[in-house]
Amino acid sequence: MTVRAAVAGASGYAGGELLRVLAGHPEVEVGALTGNSNAGQRFGALQPHLVPFADRVLEETSAEVLRGHDVVFLALPHGQSAAVAEQLGTATEGPLVIDCGADFRLADAADWERYYGTPHAGTWPYGLPELPGARAALRGSKRVAVPGCFPTAVSLALVPAFAGALADPEAPDAVIVAATGTSGAGKALKPHLLGSEVMGSMSPYGVGGVHRHTPEMIQNLSAAAGRRVSVSFTPTLAPMARGILATCSAKAAPGTTAEQLRAVYEKAYQDEPFVTVLPEGQWPATASVVGSNSVHLQVTHDTDAGRLLVVAAVDNLTKGTAGGAVQSMNLALGLDEGLGLSTIGVAP
């Protein structure tokens, strides 16, 4: 089976990572590469690391160009996916459409409108196969909403604790501080993203519950907990290009022990090819997962503070975006879930 895949938004960081992953996928042939502001340019000038595509020319994003592929990946600015998807077919015919944007992630229309300010476009099967129930919904689906990079890390870090009632079920809270590499902010030309500003510096942004990934985390953690989980989420910008380190904590349920905690996490992920619960005492480092579809996790219980601590490392562009998207594509197409994906990071 050879699958022809198009990438809309191919000149951005997410689009580039999709191409890097797809180029190594044994069943995929890359078709159209599209973009808007850069349409007409030689692709090698835009993404010089993608040697096999260097001589391609970026086309204008349009339904005409994207149609006729088996899979269409959308790596567009938030709010643009719905219109394109509609023109590509329906949930029963036409190509598999995989949206790397936020448009179809949130089930609650009010949440969407509050955080994104536009009408809610709907909800698609959620591309985080490791969540309870997600894998089944992805199999055979014609639509996939790829999770945000932070919610990927945070959900994998905290869902077992909430699902297993190890986190206090009475007043479930989560306090999350997550450092991200600058590629998470995209290629936008903003002063605070200049190399001179980010090198040697850490800074927070979207503090106080205003980051758009917050409702997505609440949605996933609340589903696991069976009641609304309160989430305090602070992202910080770190002097590195890739990677997320999510430091997550939640009040422990009375009586929770460290052994229980460890056992629950090991059980939760024992059959997951892309999630590694590290041996006791070894903590994740983002460098270990760069360029891979791996998630590294470690857990502990701070009995003095009465909080469970879970730290997750992912590559925001790979497992956090493009790798997760291809993992979901594999499921949707009935291929082996891990095809074309590596668990090995590019370290050091």
Next chain:
Amino acid sequence: MTVRAAVAGASGYAGGELLRVLAGHPEVEVGALTGNSNAGQRFGALQPHLVPFADRVLEETSAEVLRGHDVVFLALPHGQSAAVAEQLGTATEGPLVIDCGADFRLADAADWERYYGTPHAGTWPYGLPELPGARAALRGSKRVAVPGCFPTAVSLALVPAFAGALADPEAPDAVIVAATGTSGAGKALKPHLLGSEVMGSMSPYGVGGVHRHTPEMIQNLSAAAGRRVSVSFTPTLAPMARGILATCSAKAAPGTTAEQLRAVYEKAYQDEPFVTVLPEGQWPATASVVGSNSVHLQVTHDTDAGRLLVVAAVDNLTKGTAGGAVQSMNLALGLDEGLGLSTIGVAP
């Protein structure tokens, strides 16, 4: 008035920063530079950035060498300061002794023994003048315990909230995730501190309440709150040489408003030359305080999560160690508190 100052442990990062600050102090003349493993070496080979001291030779750390100075700074491994201090005189005669190590920071002997594993040496006036009562205790003192770098950032970030009862007084908690530059770990030759390992990577360490700065934070925050504050503290290692970004939160007291919060912080620090509460909407970046004695703070209230958020940026080596030490020296000697200290960071 010219003050002759010695630095014990001059070949390390804290010692080097002390010399950098002291070299710019108009009332200080630098006397002996001592160390142990590197004694006898030309100083310029050890700390090439300290040009004015390049031709000095590092002496062996001993009471003989240190005696005869007006001020002795100790930048020694934890547990070594007490023995040296004892030989230098008493709290009424002999030089002013300023310990950049942990030995005299904790009031509670049990805390000390639990975290450091040796007998408690005592408690000295605490070198964080911005804390309530601290300035008075430092004036004229012959002994100063310089705070840890993380407790400096975290205490300045959270003390006003706890002192002002804006953080929930019923069950006061603090959840802190603080990213630090690698100089915080010193010059020890450990594999995880190699450039190849730290560049492009974020990783946590001392997770789960085991970091030695935890009891110091609890001590400071509890003093402010008037009851024991629970602290969950997770340090992370960031790919930068200097700087701490402390992201701190605490459950808000019922009825706390964002305006109140802001007003309390602005009032708390309005006369503090080294603490800047940034204008609303502007968040701290560690690069802005590198090489300076400044602390940059910002606060907000996440009403959905019911938590106060305070972010502080400091340079772990300057305000977090050497700058704070010199600020305390100025107070102890009756000099202008800000002499020789800059509020300006070396950015970009």
Next chain:
Amino acid sequence: MTVRAAVAGASGYAGGELLRVLAGHPEVEVGALTGNSNAGQRFGALQPHLVPFADRVLEETSAEVLRGHDVVFLALPHGQSAAVAEQLGTATEGPLVIDCGADFRLADAADWERYYGTPHAGTWPYGLPELPGARAALRGSKRVAVPGCFPTAVSLALVPAFAGALADPEAPDAVIVAATGTSGAGKALKPHLLGSEVMGSMSPYGVGGVHRHTPEMIQNLSAAAGRRVSVSFTPTLAPMARGILATCSAKAAPGTTAEQLRAVYEKAYQDEPFVTVLPEGQWPATASVVGSNSVHLQVTHDTDAGRLLVVAAVDNLTKGTAGGAVQSMNLALGLDEGLGLSTIGVAP
């Protein structure tokens, strides 16, 4: 004597560094801060590290605003200094004008026109006091042309070799590869300057003799050699915010020995407060000079290749721009040349 200084272009990296240096100068009071695109903004939003100026408001650059100061520093885009300078007075009356731009560096009008494409504005005394004859020309001058950052490093590295005829006087050549921190490129919003692009990457630019600092190097080296020196200059962009490492070589004159070479350099710089010829075997690192006005040099002779090697490290913003400018200001005003300038780098 208190000198009132204005900075035009205060929101850029050179302007910010001028303010950082001037704030520590005991005889300077900072007057107007001007800019164009950002005029009217609170200065703290533009340069948050410059705490003492945070509440100032950036004014529009104009002769009205700048006039009435004793010194005016121009940190403007190339080609804009001449017009402003003209309105500020003459070389005998009006303020001292110090141009950090390129406009008045080149003596040869043809060189200027070839590299900058506009009519030549003239030549001012060259603000590199360590060059033969430069100090005398700067004393009492009302005009200073601050050298380019690369020519500062390269001229100090190679002038003694050419002046002393240690570099082959028959066919004097210089091959220079100089790595620079990204602040050298300014705050312009260009894709290749984004943090995601520069972190973890080295790349060359302006290759093949086209960089605008090339004729300035040729001018300085040729003056030293007494005949035209051929210069091959390649700048590279390094993943750091500040610093230049200039690796310079030239064919050795027949019979030149390593001892001679060392002796010539030590003699050339023995009385220079800001130039350090490192002890044999110790090579410069840019981190050692960050934030300082120091130049670190080392020399050797590769007898197999028949080339002299000289490596220089400077901070492009300090000695390479703002520190050099203030050093020249001190000379022009008859102050102690080193006033307000530090030889100590902010390391690590």
Next chain:
Amino acid sequence: MTVRAAVAGASGYAGGELLRVLAGHPEVEVGALTGNSNAGQRFGALQPHLVPFADRVLEETSAEVLRGHDVVFLALPHGQSAAVAEQLGTATEGPLVIDCGADFRLADAADWERYYGTPHAGTWPYGLPELPGARAALRGSKRVAVPGCFPTAVSLALVPAFAGALADPEAPDAVIVAATGTSGAGKALKPHLLGSEVMGSMSPYGVGGVHRHTPEMIQNLSAAAGRRVSVSFTPTLAPMARGILATCSAKAAPGTTAEQLRAVYEKAYQDEPFVTVLPEGQWPATASVVGSNSVHLQVTHDTDAGRLLVVAAVDNLTKGTAGGAVQSMNLALGLDEGLGLSTIGVAP
């Protein structure tokens, strides 16, 4: 065909990269992983990014352990390969032995002894297939000497110019300044390799012709030129984990034009899958080749200076070591040369 491969020195950076590449090779099964100081440890504690090997245990390096594989990769300290290779068989029977160390790279025994200080062990087919004649010698060979990382970049950059007599054939010289990521220095615990020292800093080392890769470059360039080429080589340490940017120049032969130069390079590499001569005006960046087996090249002619400029970017660990080793393995075993190797860098 499934090939069983052992890696000796698996806990180092070169060894880890070999495993990363081999894990993606469709015809390779990884056998023994050996080391010395770390033997007996769980591999996941040493190389956490290599998830598929995490539960392996590092064995002691010995002929017993290595024997019985089809291919043995040696990533040992210089001088240790000969003894191991001897015990593994001969050039006609026993496993294919691929030495990532220097032991068998130099043809000239005097060169070896001068630079390495031990007796010369011999010369093996040189694992840089893109050099004239190299590919033929590698096909079917039982022994491969993997080139040094700098000579890989520099030889590919300059051989066409010397082979094509575009570089001055009368007095062939090459001046090379090459920046390398810190992984090139290995995992040795040396103070100057600490993250605090390398971040934000550039520094040279091995200046003046003393770096051990110098004779290897001279060997390769002289073979191309048909006479001894003089080489001035200066390596610099850059604040990044991976990558080499080699800036190379040579005096141009009289009459050489830029068009000729470009044509010669395009022709030289038109059929090479791993060497890309970038389109005119686009210069290499190391980030574009990180983790890949690609070499990016660009050339120009500085007619003022009379020098050809060639810049090459490679990943020191991939094409510069492990990728080049696997490429040579493929040739030696009669497999498709590019099997298991990617041309795509992990960017940004």
